[in-house]
């Protein structure tokens with residue numbers, strides 16, 4: 001099973017392949033900011049992908065557009081729009 005790793009305070013969590021990243025984090029009790037409930041609009045759920053970006057589902061045009069509109073660097077993903085396909089290491093500014 002793919003593993004989500006963190007660099008600060010949280011132990012790794014194992015998730016099923018193709019799990020939604022944001023939902024996986026929330027189920028495991030990790031706080032994820034959101035004001036659109038995962039609709040891909042608010043961009044608050046962004047996480048920085050430190051390792052394993054190739055192990056997340058490809059970025060859609062919609063997600064890319066959202067990141068660009070909000071001047072979010074390319075090494076971030078909207079966690080509500082990404083599926084976990086393999087091991088990743090992520091971080092959020094507020095963790």
Ligand code: FES
Pocket residue numbers: 033034035036037038039040041042043044045046078079080081
């Ligand atoms: S929760 Fe709003 S963009 Fe992901």
